[in-house]
Amino acid sequence: MTATVGVLALQGSYNEHLAVLRRLGVKGVQVRKPEHLNDLGALIIPGGESTTMAKLAEYHNLFPALRDFVRTGKPVWGTCAGLIFLANKAVGQKSGGQELIGGLDCTVHRNFFGSQLESFETQISVPELAAKEGGPPCFRAVFIRAPAILEAGPDVEILASYSFPIGKPTIEEAALQEGKVIVAVRQANLLGTAFHPELTADVRWHRFFLKMGKWTEEEASTSALGPDVQRRDRIDLPIFE
């Protein structure tokens, strides 16, 4: 498997993900067309605006290729709008809905935390991630007009939940009763986060994701997948037309 990581580059925070990959010495490439998915080892679907992203993906006929990629078993990570894309079901969509890639057995509320004005930052505890990657047990989480996972199937592992202040008016009645929603999950090769790790200086989420790949030792030694990583200041990022 190649150690090249594709980042869906239609709209949203794809440059920020590419910058983190660069910091880790991993080759990242922009994905804008179906053929750009060939020969990738993993794929990141960034945050942004899922309706716009869906329209652009449809325009470029990307959905069948994205679904095929998910089915290969290679790691795919959706952050925020990317999480919505990966979910089997989304609620709170614009009328008529939007196309999803699917694969992640969960129901996502598209704008669970409210409008752009209700964006916030917080610390979340992710014990499994901290155990694997070391460092402090909490992670800075940036929620921008963020979704949340309302329901997850039996094969979905919950990596993090967020307890919100009871009485927050923008939050759905049903979830209010619990005061807690799921914000990070993993299901086999799929990782989903409702927040934006690429907007923080903490690279542990990216390292965790990269380790989900079945890379050969040789590939891993030239990328940031092992502890004895060779850091490179700069790598060339092919930009596809």
Ligand SMILES: NC(=O)CC[C@H](N)C(=O)O
């Ligand atoms: N920061 C984000 O990716 C926001 C996602 C947004 N809620 C949407 O529906 O697309």
